Amino acid sequence: MPRITFVERNGTSRQVEAPVGYSVLEVAHKHGVDIEGACEGSLACSTCHVIVDSAWFPKLAAPTEDEEDMLDLAFGLTATSRLGCQIVVTDALDGLVVKLPAGTRNAQG
Numbered sequence: 001m002p003r004i005t006f007v008e009r010n011g012t013s014r015q016v017e018a019p020v021g022y023s024v025l026e027v028a029h030k031h032g033v034d035i036e037g038a039c040e041g042s043l044a045c046s047t048c049h050v051i052v053d054s055a056w057f058p059k060l061a062a063p064t065e066d067e068e069d070m071l072d073l074a075f076g077l078t079a080t081s082r083l084g085c086q087i088v089v090t091d092a093l094d095g096l097v098v099k100l101p102a103g104t105r106n107a108q109g
């Protein structure tokens with residue numbers, strides 16, 4: 001099974017098993033990683049924002065326009081930001097590293 005490493009806000013890395021077909025958000029929730037995902041993957045929030053490791057970013061499927069629009073609203077957007085609910089685990093993503101952003105728009109009030 002593929003594995004994903006989450007780098008948490010305090011810098012701790014956690015490697016977890018990531019079933020193929022799950023989104024990064026679902027994998028995070030399954031393992032108690034603190035990503036909010038307020039709209040549960042329906043592209044109506046930006047609280048599932050993750051920062052993809054720059055080596056991995058080009059290997060992901062390109063974001064849709066809807067995802068880009070939502071990302072524009074994310075707090076602390078970076079060049080390798082994605083929405084966790086839109087990254088679907090495949091065998092090719094075994095070893096993926098994503099970092100949790102310092103905050104989300106909702107958390108910032």
Ligand code: FES
Nearest residue numbers: 037039041048085
């Ligand atoms: S959970 Fe809301 S856009 Fe990803």
